[in-house]
Amino acid sequence: MHSSNPPLALLADPQCTTDRVAKLAASLGISLISEPHGQVLLLRLTPEHLELCKLGDPELPGALWVDFERPSARRRHCHPGQELLVKAAKVRHTTGPLVIDATAGLGRDGFLLAAAGCRVWMFEHNPIVAALLHDGLERAARSPHTAAITNRIHLVVGNALRHLPELDEQPDVIYLDPMFPERSKSAKVKQDLQLLQLLDDNNDAPEQLLLAALAVRPKKVVVKRPLKGPLLLGRPPAYMLKGKAVRFDVYVGTPKEISIK
Ligand SMILES: C[S@@+](CC[C@H](N)C(=O)[O-])C[C@H]1O[C@@H](n2cnc3c(N)ncnc32)[C@H](O)[C@@H]1O
Structure with missing residues (x-):
């Protein structure tokens, strides 16, 4: 740390x-x-x-834990197809696509993708965040509402930059939601993210993650960005899906000119 x-x-x-x-x-x-x-x-x-x-910080939530059964989470999991992320990660004519969630965090996005039928491998390099996520996944595996979703998830504690070049199976999609410095300065940063940022200010550059993801040559690389955030590597994606506060940049196919050196 x-x-x-x-x-x-x-x-x-x-x-x-x-x-x-x-x-x-x-x-x-x-x-x-x-x-x-x-x-x-x-x-x-x-x-x-x-x-x-x-403790003793009124600016931050009292406690943060992973709960995939919160009413708001359950609503999202019941209708995952309506979510922008699921639309962005959709791969036509593929049943149970393999999605690598390379920046798993508290697993909300990865869990949503699993609820939509994807097999999801989650990578999280911060051991404390991974412990919180593991705890949430264990409880979800015991609940009749979420057990089937959890069966499609595999959590790997480690750095995606190290694991991406040596995957056992070719993924259909790689999803990136890196922690952006600008988020920490925004008044709108969700409080639980602020708490997470206290744990980890030592993240790899998002550009590194994008290069590593593209080098794997999945069908799609989906990157969550702040709505008005700059393009990673200055490189325009094939298309963008825009929400109120964030957008998803979708890179399709393999850009030959990208070098990871
Ligand atoms: C913004 S959070 C992701 C939130 C997540 N999408 C969710 O729905 O909860 C970014 C997370 O990526 C993790 N991370 C950043 N770089 C990483 C890397 N190279 N490998 C694995 N995890 C990484 C950070 O520790 C942090 O927990």
């Missing part, structure tokens, strides 16, 4: 088994504390879920 990030510690509710708690702290390489301290960024294990919280 980057040195400018606030220190992170794990706090577990007494009902959680000590074995599980110790394993989690060791796997994430963070210390286990028994009492919260003022401004410390906390990962908190409760009997229900794993959550990230920053």
